Amino acid sequence: MSNEDGGDDFRSRGGGTSNDTWVGFPSNQGGDDGSSDVEEPQDADYSYVSSLNDELALLILARIPRSDHSKFCSVNKRYLALFKSDELYNIRRAYGIKEASVFMLACGEPHWWAFNRQFTACRKLPVLPSDACFASGDKESFCAGTHLLVSGKEFEGMTIWRYELVKNRWFKGPSMINPRCLFASASCGDVACVAGGIAMGTRGMEILNTAEKYNPEAKKWISLPRMNERRKLCSGCFMDDKFYVIGGQNERGDLTCGEVYDAEKNTWKLIPNMLENSPVLTPSTSRSPPLIASVNNELYSLEPSSNQLKLYLKDTNSWRYLGESPVRADQTRGWGIAFKSLGDRLLVIGGTSPHGTNGMTICTSCPDPNDPGNLKWRVLSCGGNRISHFILNCSVMVA
Incomplete structure (x- = not known):
């Protein structure tokens, strides 16, 4: 499928920046947390933070979101080397500091893109x-x-x-x-x-x-x-x-x-x-693998034929309907749909119309297994619904 529904507009948001720089864009609420390009680091400082010992300073830096790392790389060469080493991630792992990022390749896009958890910032990966x-x-x-x-x-x-x-x-x-x-x-x-x-x-x-x-x-x-x-x-x-x-x-x-x-x-x-009796057994030799995701140790499935979300009941080895998905999976037999766990939320990405004319839709939900009739979806922004709705690959990194 081609990316005739505006891939160039999406690329222009990050095309003039460093591959290592996260680019912010307006959210649904109209906020703007854009970041500037990485500047040449200064080398005047010899400690991480004045009046703080290095151990405490490193712990503070380890809590900084990855989308803000580029802002600190210009402080001095020591910061630049730190953010390009494993040291901070070893500290994050030791203290249980986790942050989710979504890596995605859409139809018609030559580059992989990385999004932060809120989809308020992105960056283009190297070719x-x-x-x-x-x-x-x-x-x-x-x-x-x-x-x-x-x-x-x-x-x-x-x-x-x-x-x-x-x-x-x-x-x-x-x-x-x-x-x-x-x-x-x-x-x-x-x-x-x-x-x-x-x-x-x-x-x-x-x-x-x-x-x-x-x-x-x-x-x-x-x-x-x-x-x-x-x-x-x-x-x-x-x-x-x-x-x-x-x-x-x-x-x-x-x-x-x-x-x-x-x-x-x-x-x-x-x-x-x-x-x-689960949703994945639609009679089609060309259907996608089962669309499943695990959130808070509960298993969910998206049924392509009816766009319905289901919950797996471990005790009875059966499934319960929760409600309808905000994206259309039926037109492509489940292909091109990203259905993932994103921390304590379900993430679904795809198109909302049979022909994808509305572009990409990104939604998250915190399903409550004890309240199956109260499924609420939150629509997120990716800087404009101009990228292709057909997702070739999508993976969530938690680190």
């Missing part, structure tokens, strides 16, 4: 230096720690590119132990897991039941035990500190079961009929 096959092909993305990983196919085969937030650069690799596509993935802090999918190697188009975990500190993949079922076009999430893989297809057809990986026991447990 991903892949070949033309990777750039134009289907891709899958997920985050682990301060790494954004994008998996796709280059002319030489399956490849992973990783964007390191601290260095603001793309790097190639590391490749999975079993390169794959159409797999399930999920992130929980510094942990990211993948499972299932289709093998893209010497074994041909084999449907996999293998699983792996990515370690961002070591920049390597670690094998996990095999799942009970081979499955492709499946989805993953973390819930109750466990990795769930749901739905998908194997050689026999659709799968109604789910599986859960317990890291403490290092085992998979099959959940029969987890998707029975």
